[in-house]
Amino acid sequence: MKKVGSVLALAGLFVMSTTLRAxxxxxxxxxxxxxxxxxGFTNAPAALGAPTPGGGVTPFAPPFAKNQxxxxxxxxxxTLQLNTPIMNNSxxxxxxxxxxxxxxxxxxxxTTATGALGGNNTGTTRVEVSADNVNWFTLNPALxxxxxxxxxxxxxxxxxxxxxxxxxxxxxxxxxxxxxxSLYNGSAGGSGFDLAWAQDSxxxxxxxxxxxxxxxxxxxxxxxxxxISVVPEPTAWALxxxxxxxxxxxxxx
Numbered sequence: 556m557k558k559v560g561s562v563l564a565l566a567g568l569f570v571m572s573t574t575l576r577a578x579x580x581x582x583x584x585x586x587x588x589x590x591x592x593x594x595g596f597t598n599a600p601a602a603l604g605a606p607t608p609g610g611g612v613t614p615f616a617p618p619f620a621k622n623q624x625x626x627x628x629x630x631x632x633x634t635l636q637l638n639t640p641i642m643n644n645s646x647x648x649x650x651x652x653x654x655x656x657x658x659x660x661x662x663x664x665x666t667t668a669t670g671a672l673g674g675n676n677t678g679t680t681r682v683e684v685s686a687d688n689v690n691w692f693t694l695n696p697a698l699x700x701x702x703x704x705x706x707x708x709x710x711x712x713x714x715x716x717x718x719x720x721x722x723x724x725x726x727x728x729x730x731x732x733x734x735x736x737s738l739y740n741g742s743a744g745g746s747g748f749d750l751a752w753a754q755d756s757x758x759x760x761x762x763x764x765x766x767x768x769x770x771x772x773x774x775x776x777x778x779x780x781x782x783i784s785v786v787p788e789p790t791a792w793a794l795x796x797x798x799x800x801x802x803x804x805x806x807x808x
Contacts, residue, residue: 578714578784578786581636588626590628600625601781603635605714606656606710609711615735617659617707618781625780626779629777633770633780636688637766637783640765649719658703668728668730670724670729684769685766685767687767692753702780705746706746712744715786716742750763
């Protein structure tokens with residue numbers, strides 16, 4: 556039994572490792588900086604891979620280096636291809652299928668959030684999705700949040716877990732870092748999006764089952780992009796948790 560547990564643990568860890576590597580964008584298809592972008596922040600591959608990790612990145616102290624974020628000004632666009640398709644899964648927590656991370660942050664008064672956001676997340680954005688990089692569908696702008704608008708990145712959180720989208724910036728007023736993390740409930744933040752919001756050019760539901768490409772358009776103002784993460788399929792997520800649990804139980808035995 557111990558041997559079986561070891562095999563399952565190793566298999567689970569392999570799934571965990573593979574899943575964590577595969578849930579982010581892995582290729583830049585196109586990048587146009589637009590007008591009014593942050594000078595020097597034009598390294599498009601900075602948006603590949605996981606959002607910036609580490610204890611130095613908090614909802615009060617966002618990613619800021621040129622190798623961490625890429626800037627888009629008005630008229631700018633960034634198209635990314637994903638390692639793992641985004642699946643339209645209504646059973647995903649809060650219905651969120653993927654997250655986009657930027658460099659917005661909670662403004663501080665002393666050590667607590669004021670309920671306002673700081674950063675360059677001014678203006679409006681549009682998010683488009685595609686399964687083939689040919690046919691594109693816009694996520695309903697009445698439902699889709701502004702990219703780099705909320706929720707600020709927490710480098711110690713899980714980038715595959717969504718924050719409750721019913722929360723707003725004012726929900727965090729008066730919260731210190733521990734309070735913000737409590738409301739995040741283990742998430743690394745990021746603006747959450749649902750493929751069910753995809754519409755065709757006439758505004759009709761696209762009924763898109765999955766997407767391999769995401770395009771971020773800045774219509775006005777500017778936004779900074781750190782990463783895109785894909786919510787794992789339930790089976791892969793369950794195997795990940797089982798494998799990790801068996802591994803740690805075995806270490807204790």
